[in-house]
Amino acid sequence: MELTFFGVRGSTPCDGPEFARFGGNTSCVVVEAAGHPPVILDLGTGLRSYGSAVEAAREDPAAVEPYRASVLLTHLHWDHVQGLPFFAPLFRADATVEVFGPHHDDGPLAELFAGLMCPPYFPIRPDDLAADLRFTDVGDDTFDAGDAKVTSRRVPHTGPTLGFRVELAGRRIAYLPDHGPDCHAGAASAIAPAVLELCDGVDLLIHDAQYTPEEYEERPTWGHSTIDYALHVAQESGARSLALFHHDPAHSDDALDALVDQAVDRARRLDIPSVFAAHDSQRVTFEPVHAASGSPIRGLP
Ligand SMILES: [Zn+2]
Numbered sequence: 001m002e003l004t005f006f007g008v009r010g011s012t013p014c015d016g017p018e019f020a021r022f023g024g025n026t027s028c029v030v031v032e033a034a035g036h037p038p039v040i041l042d043l044g045t046g047l048r049s050y051g052s053a054v055e056a057a058r059e060d061p062a063a064v065e066p067y068r069a070s071v072l073l074t075h076l077h078w079d080h081v082q083g084l085p086f087f088a089p090l091f092r093a094d095a096t097v098e099v100f101g102p103h104h105d106d107g108p109l110a111e112l113f114a115g116l117m118c119p120p121y122f123p124i125r126p127d128d129l130a131a132d133l134r135f136t137d138v139g140d141d142t143f144d145a146g147d148a149k150v151t152s153r154r155v156p157h158t159g160p161t162l163g164f165r166v167e168l169a170g171r172r173i174a175y176l177p178d179h180g181p182d183c184h185a186g187a188a189s190a191i192a193p194a195v196l197e198l199c200d201g202v203d204l205l206i207h208d209a210q211y212t213p214e215e216y217e218e219r220p221t222w223g224h225s226t227i228d229y230a231l232h233v234a235q236e237s238g239a240r241s242l243a244l245f246h247h248d249p250a251h252s253d254d255a256l257d258a259l260v261d262q263a264v265d266r267a268r269r270l271d272i273p274s275v276f277a278a279h280d281s282q283r284v285t286f287e288p289v290h291a292a293s294g295s296p297i298r299g300l301p
């Protein structure tokens with residue numbers, strides 16, 4: 001199984017030489033395993049690059065070659081949906097994309113997307129797309145997304161937001177890009193039982209790591225975690241590796257290098273086997289579960 005980070009930035013895309021290594025695309029991660037349809041985690045601006053890769057991999061662009069994918073959408077904030085209209089497979093009649101996203105009291109997901117993607121904000125409506133684009137509202141549920149077994153749980157953020165646990169090809173991944181618990185007490189903070197359930201013993205935890213403790217003190221209600229809190233969740237849930245994710249747009253490559261150094265030090269003291277800051281285009285390969293390999297996960301620094 002492979003997992004590729006196509007967008008790792010939080011809040012808004014950013015560009016410039018100071019972001020060149022970690023990248024400036026917003027949340028989008030793709031999980032792929034041979035013989036199974038892909039699972040896309042969020043629809044941020046990184047989705048455009050993934051769509052280009054899908055199209056480039058087609059041997060004969062004129063041939064009918066059905067594309068099928070599931071999307072696990074944590075919430076509707078701009079940085080998690082902006083890539084959708086630029087996802088090339090949606091312009092093909094042989095594509096089927098099913099989006100599982102959070103239930104809202106103010107209407108079904110399909111209706112909310114119709115209001116988000118329409119003139120004057122964007123010239124094309126979801127119904128105008130050639131692909132079969134479907135929406136399914138979920139809450140605290142378990143369901144199948146293609147061949148993946150998924151658990152969704154509501155997590156604190158600013159508005160209805162989900163975290164996901166994905167099990168595919170014998171591997172387990174937890175994805176909580178936007179998670180706003182009380183981080184005031186740092187490592188002593190409480191962790192919601194639903195969060196521990198999602199993250200329990202996963203091979204890889206992808207977690208909100210937007211703030212330093214100082215930044216958190218300035219923005220405690222903005223719905224994000226500190227890096228220390230992400231480490232705390234990894235330790236308490238027994239995650240085998242932790243990807244720091246949803247980097248603050250104010251954190252340059254050099255700033256992130258320094259924050260990762262501190263996090264690696266702390267992870268060593270907490271017995272967390274692996275921690276890294278995810279970057280755009282990073283690919284992580286998980287060896288088959290039955291392989292007698294000394295290094296079951298490749299692509300981690
Ligand atoms: Zn976000």
Ligand SMILES: [Zn+2]
Pocket residue numbers: 075077157158178223
């Ligand atoms: Zn958000």
